[in-house]
Each structure stands twice: as C-alpha cells, then as structure tokens.
Amino acid sequence: MRKIAIDAMGGENAPEEIVEAVLKAKPELPEDKFIFFGDEGKMKELLPADDDQIEIVATTEVILDEDEPVKAMRTKKDSSMVVAANWVKEGKADALLSLGNTGALLTCGIFIVGRIKGVARPGLMPTMPVESSDDGFNIIDVGANATSKPEYLLQWAEMASYYAEKVRGVSKPRVALLNNGAEFDKGDDLHKEVYQLLQDSSLNFTGNIEGHELLQGKADVVVTDGFTGNAVLKSIEGTGSVIIHMLKDGLLNNGVKAKLGALLAKDALKSVASRFDKDKYGGAVLLGLNSPVVKQHGRSDARAVYYAVKQIDKILTEDLTNTFKQEFSK
Amino acid sequence: MRKIAIDAMGGENAPEEIVEAVLKAKPELPEDKFIFFGDEGKMKELLPADDDQIEIVATTEVILDEDEPVKAMRTKKDSSMVVAANWVKEGKADALLSLGNTGALLTCGIFIVGRIKGVARPGLMPTMPVESSDDGFNIIDVGANATSKPEYLLQWAEMASYYAEKVRGVSKPRVALLNNGAEFDKGDDLHKEVYQLLQDSSLNFTGNIEGHELLQGKADVVVTDGFTGNAVLKSIEGTGSVIIHMLKDGLLNNGVKAKLGALLAKDALKSVASRFDKDKYGGAVLLGLNSPVVKQHGRSDARAVYYAVKQIDKILTEDLTNTFKQEFSK
Numbered sequence: 010m011r012k013i014a015i016d017a018m019g020g021e022n023a024p025e026e027i028v029e030a031v032l033k034a035k036p037e038l039p040e041d042k043f044i045f046f047g048d049e050g051k052m053k054e055l056l057p058a059d060d061d062q063i064e065i066v067a068t069t070e071v072i073l074d075e076d077e078p079v080k081a082m083r084t085k086k087d088s089s090m091v092v093a094a095n096w097v098k099e100g101k102a103d104a105l106l107s108l109g110n111t112g113a114l115l116t117c118g119i120f121i122v123g124r125i126k127g128v129a130r131p132g133l134m135p136t137m138p139v140e141s142s143d144d145g146f147n148i149i150d151v152g153a154n155a156t157s158k159p160e161y162l163l164q165w166a167e168m169a170s171y172y173a174e175k176v177r178g179v180s181k182p183r184v185a186l187l188n189n190g191a192e193f194d195k196g197d198d199l200h201k202e203v204y205q206l207l208q209d210s211s212l213n214f215t216g217n218i219e220g221h222e223l224l225q226g227k228a229d230v231v232v233t234d235g236f237t238g239n240a241v242l243k244s245i246e247g248t249g250s251v252i253i254h255m256l257k258d259g260l261l262n263n264g265v266k267a268k269l270g271a272l273l274a275k276d277a278l279k280s281v282a283s284r285f286d287k288d289k290y291g292g293a294v295l296l297g298l299n300s301p302v303v304k305q306h307g308r309s310d311a312r313a314v315y316y317a318v319k320q321i322d323k324i325l326t327e328d329l330t331n332t333f334k335q336e337f338s339k
Numbered sequence: 340m341r342k343i344a345i346d347a348m349g350g351e352n353a354p355e356e357i358v359e360a361v362l363k364a365k366p367e368l369p370e371d372k373f374i375f376f377g378d379e380g381k382m383k384e385l386l387p388a389d390d391d392q393i394e395i396v397a398t399t400e401v402i403l404d405e406d407e408p409v410k411a412m413r414t415k416k417d418s419s420m421v422v423a424a425n426w427v428k429e430g431k432a433d434a435l436l437s438l439g440n441t442g443a444l445l446t447c448g449i450f451i452v453g454r455i456k457g458v459a460r461p462g463l464m465p466t467m468p469v470e471s472s473d474d475g476f477n478i479i480d481v482g483a484n485a486t487s488k489p490e491y492l493l494q495w496a497e498m499a500s501y502y503a504e505k506v507r508g509v510s511k512p513r514v515a516l517l518n519n520g521a522e523f524d525k526g527d528d529l530h531k532e533v534y535q536l537l538q539d540s541s542l543n544f545t546g547n548i549e550g551h552e553l554l555q556g557k558a559d560v561v562v563t564d565g566f567t568g569n570a571v572l573k574s575i576e577g578t579g580s581v582i583i584h585m586l587k588d589g590l591l592n593n594g595v596k597a598k599l600g601a602l603l604a605k606d607a608l609k610s611v612a613s614r615f616d617k618d619k620y621g622g623a624v625l626l627g628l629n630s631p632v633v634k635q636h637g638r639s640d641a642r643a644v645y646y647a648v649k650q651i652d653k654i655l656t657e658d659l660t661n662t663f664k665q666e667f668s669k
Binding site for chain 2: 112140152155156187189190195196197198200219220221222223224225233235236237239240241242243244245246247248249250251252253254255256259260263266267269270271272273274275276277278280281284285
C-alpha cells in the first residue's frame with residue numbers, strides 16, 4: 010500500500026476541510042493509505058476509527074504562515090509539517106501534501122526530504138488554467154529559487170514535460186521559455202543560454218513565450234527563472250482576483266437593475282469562473298525531490314484538497330520520482 | 340512655443356486617429372506646436388492649412404512592427420520615426436510621441452535622442468490603474484533593459500518618483516521594490532542590493548511589493564528590473580484581456596437570458612472597465628533621455644492619443660528633463 014503523508018494542520022481551513030477532502034477521495038483510491046499528522050484529539054474526532062486506509066500521527070506544534078521558514082523547521086521539531094517530512098525521508102511515507110507556510114514547506118522539502126541526486130535545484134510547479142481549453146499549462150519555477158542558472162531551467166523543463174505527459178496526459182508537451190520577446194536572441198544572458206539548451210534538447214521546444222500569451226494556451230509547459238516566475242504567477246493571480254472582486258462589487262452595489270442583470274447572467278459568469286478554476290489541477294509540485302511534495306494554497310477548501318490528493322495518487326502511480334532518479338543519475 | 344514631434348505613421352490607426360487626437364488637444368494647449376512627421380499627401384488632407392500650431396514634415400518611409408529595431412533605425416532613414424527623433428536631437432522639437440514599433444522607438448530614443456549625462460540606462464515607464472482609486476501607479480522598467488544593475492533601479496526610482504509627484508500630482512510618492520517576498524532580505528543579489536540603496540535614499544521607500552499587490556494601490560511607484568517588469572506588465576495585461584474577452588463571450592453567447600442580464604448590468608460593468616482604463620494615464624515614458632519620448636500602444640485610438648499629448652505637455656511644463664539633467668550631472 011502506498012502511503013501519503015497529510016500535514017493536517019496547515020492552511021486557513023485546517024484540519025476540517027483537509028480531512029473532508031481525504032475522506033472523499035479515499036474510496037476512489039483503495040491502493041493508498043493516508044497518514045494524518047496533527048492534533049490527536051481533533052484527528053480522532055474527525056476521522057473514522059479502525060480504517061485500514063487511515064493512520065494518525067500525533068504532533069503538538071504547528072508552523073504558522075508568519076513563521077520564518079528555516080527557523081520554523083529547526084525549532085518546531087514536533088510540528089505536523091516537520092514530522093510528516095521526516096516520515097517521508099525515512100521511507101515511512103511516499104509523498105507529502107501540505108497547505109501550510111510555502112517557504113517552510115520548500116525548506117522541509119529540500120533539507121528533510123532531500124533532492125534527487127543529479128538534480129541541481131528543485132523547482133516549484135503549479136498547473137494554471139488557459140482560456141481556450143480545460144488543459145491548462147505547467148509553469149516552473151514559480152519561486153523555489155531566487156537565483157537561477159541555465160542548467161536548472163533545462164532540468165525543470167525536462168521534469169515538467171514528463172509530468173505534463175504522464176500526470177496530465179498531454180502528448181508531446183509543447184515547452185516554451187518565458188522571455189521578453191519572440192525572437193531567439195531575446196532576453197538576458199541566462200535566457201539566451203536556456204534558449205539554446207532547450208533548442209538542443211530532445212524536448213518539444215516551441216520557442217519563447219511572452220507574459221500576455223501565458224493564458225492563451227500556446228504552451229503546455231512554460232519554463233522560467235524562479236524570480237520572474239514568482240512575480241508573473243502572483244501578477245496573474247492578483248489581476249484575476251482584482252477584476253473578479255470589482256465585477257462582483259459592481260454588480261451587487263449598483264442598484265436593482267445591476268443586481269437583476271447579475272442574476273440573469275449568473276450561469277454565463279459561472280462558466281467563465283469554472284474555466285479559470287485552477288483547483289481542479291491540484292497543487293503546486295516541488296519537482297526534483299526524493300519523494301513528491303505538493304503544496305496546496307493555504308486558503309483551499311475541501312474541493313481543492315480533493316484534487317491535490319488525486320494528483321499525488323497519479324504522481325505515485327506513474328512513479329515519476331523513480332523515473333527522475335534514473336534519468337538524472339546518468 | 341514648445342514643439343512636440345508627432346510620429347504620425349506609427350500604430351494600427353495611423354495617421355487618422357493620431358491627427359484627430361492632436362486636433363482635439365490643440366485648443367487646450369495654446370503654448371504647444373505640433374510637428375507631424377509622415378506622408379505629405381495624407382497629412383495635408385487631414386490637417387488644417389495655415390495653422391500656427393501645426394507643421395508638416397514630409398517623410399517617405401514607415402517603420403513597421405515586424406521590422407528589426409536597430410536595422411530599421413539604420414536603414415529607414417527617411418521614416419517618420421527616425422526623422423522625428425532627429426528633429427528632437429537637433430533641438431528643432433522638444434519631445435517625441437510615437438505609436439510605432441516599441442523596440443525601434445527605444446533604439447531611436449537611446450541612440451538618436453540620447454540619454455542624459457549621468458543616467459546609466461533609460462527606463463520605460465507606463466502608468467497602470469489600481470483597484471481602489473483613480474490614481475494609478477508607475478512601474479519602471481518594463482523592458483527597455485534585458486539586464487539591470489542596482490544603480491539603474493535606484494535612478495529609475497528617483498526619476499519615476501519625481502514624475503509621479505510633478506506630472507501626476509502625487510505628494511511624497513510611495514516607492515516600492517517588486518520582489519518575491521515582503522521581508523528586506525528577499526530576492527536575488529540584485530534586489531537585495533537595490534533594497535538597501537532605496538532604504539538609504541531620500542525617497543519615500545515603503546519596502547517590497549509582490550506581484551499580487553500591484554493593482555491594489557499600495558505604491559505610487561514600483562521599481563523593477565526590466566526583465567521582470569516586462570513579464571509582469573504583459574502578464575497583467577494578458578490576464579485582464581483574457582478575462583474580459585471570456586466574460587463578453589460568456590454574456591453574448593449564452594442565450595437570451597445572459598444577453599438580457601448583460602444589458603441590465605451594462606452600466607455596472609462599464610464602471611469596472613472605466614477604473615481599468617489605462618488610456619487616461621497617457622503612454623509609457625522612456626525616462627532618462629535628453630528630451631521626453633513617449634510610446635503609446637500601437638492599437639490606441641484618438642482618445643488614448645489625446646491623453647498622451649496632454650501628458651507630454653505636462654512633462655514639458657514641469658521641465659522634467661532639465662531637472663534630471665541637473666540632478667544626475669552632479
């Protein structure tokens with residue numbers, strides 16, 4: 010039986026929504042066992058007793074969003090996140106899911122779970138929606154690394170392409186490089202060099218992609234340095250939420266006419282929202298570690314966590330980590 | 340009389356919308372003379388004869404969007420953009436407005452108009468809308484430089500802060516650094532160093548800002564390296580246009596009910612769109628040149644160009660360039 014470590018205490022809706030999500034996914038995933046790390050009293054209250062697919066590991070501390078990542082890992086040794094990461098390291102669990110402090114999870118991932126030999130730097134990779142289809146695209150790295158070197162980006166592209174193919178079912182994923190123009194000689198030295206590395210690789214490299222094209226569905230995998238990727242991901246999310254917020258506000262606070270209009274247009278507006286539902290793609294994967302570590306948004310509800318659980322099952326089924334281990338140890 | 344050079348042939352709607360915009364702004368700007376560079380026949384057809392505020396300079400070539408910038412500047416010597424830039428260089432015009440090829444305009448700006456002595460690198464700076472007010476914010480550099488050094492960002496922040504104060508009327512502009520986290524030690528070496536430079540400057544530096552906060556109105560000036568700024572600006576614009584496009588599509592192609600809803604909600608939706616109307620802020624300024632050079636979007640209509648003309652008048656009135664010349668030659 011495969012074992013998925015669940016950090017039950019991370020995120021705004023912990024542990025209730027996390028438990029609800031796992032219990033929903035459980036019957037669909039009979040091969041998986043779920044190990045919950047968290048407050049024993051709460052866990053026993055929320056979880057069924059005598060279930061072969063469920064195990065509870067009592068922890069007494071919680072890493073908070075405001076905690077400094079490295080310090081938190083070192084001092085909160087009995088936190089749900091640190092203990093869960095240690096179980097993965099020791100082989101008592103095969104993957105880790107957390108909704109907690111992103112920086113702390115990256116730190117635990119890199120320093121406890123550890124990176125695959127031959128992988129220079131792990132990269133953080135969410136799946137984002139696109140305008141034209143339900144396929145979405147992967148973007149890597151969105152912030153695990155403040156400084157990036159050309160060879161990191163090549164490895165991220167290789168791992169992300171394999172992920173897109175095996176986990177998302179995309180045949181011959183189109184890989185593009187986020188850059189400041191379409192031509193091959195665009196960008197700074199880093200991006201010019203990565204362009205050549207991708208060009209010379211066996212990946213299905215389709216060239217540069219620019220910021221305004223990201224949501225248009227022109228690539229299945231976008232590779233970027235971690236600094237730019239972080240800024241771009243947050244800008245896209247921020248722009249989306251500002252526009253949606255202003256629309257809601259405009260429709261609800263502009264008199265009866267606007268409200269009635271909103272009511273009539275509800276289904277149409279919902280269909281737009283559902284296309285931009287990134288929850289269905291699961292969480293962000295920290296690619297390049299000895300075992301899969303997935304970070305789901307801290308504000309996620311049970312539905313989002315459900316998809317992240319299914320995503321981890323798929324990553325384990327496809328045995329991504331062992332493939333990467335073989336590939337990069339060459 | 341101040342003289343504004345108008346590249347009448349750049350952009351999708353040239354020259355008609357450009358001429359219309361200038362003719363609309365002209366009576367409000369009696370101190371300005373407008374020198375149109377473009378096809379003589381078309382100019383004479385569209386412009387009034389015997390007007391002291393109008394002059395036509397016949398040019399025979401046009402730089403196209405697909406032209407390679409440096410090559411275009413060198414070979415299309417009789418293009419509206421190159422001739423206009425030469426007039427500015429020679430002091431026969433005081434500022435330049437163009438809707439043409441961005442790369443070519445940057446090239447003409449840097450190599451023909453020239454940079455201010457003491458300014459290491461000019462930076463491209465648009466004014467963007469924010470959610471909470473009509474104030475907007477400036478972001479610099481959005482792509483004039485693929486590679487940036489700490490001292491460039493400090494100078495951009497200084498020039499942009501002065502612009503925000505004098506041209507946009509913001510008192511003590513809040514200056515923030517685009518970074519991958521809130522804390523002072525975030526980012527790569529470049530951004531850590533810039534943080535210290537800004538901290539030690541006389542600017543009203545408010546710390547780091549992250550991508551999702553840009554449209555929230557937390558800063559009046561955001562400084563960023565040109566590579567990240569380019570990706571972020573395009574991502575914001577791309578996300579906005581994808582969402583608006585999908586909303587329109589959803590409301591118009593989902594039957595009578597959705598259409599009726601859209602009709603009723605029209606005013607509310609318009610008020611959202613008007614908050615995100617970036618046309619009213621004018622074009623992107625290439626800050627740090629010997630004379631103001633403003634780039635307006637290639638797709639701009641007469642209304643957008645009108646605001647860019649008013650913006651240039653204000654930059655000249657406030658004598659920004661001479662202030663920078665004195666400041667940076669110290």
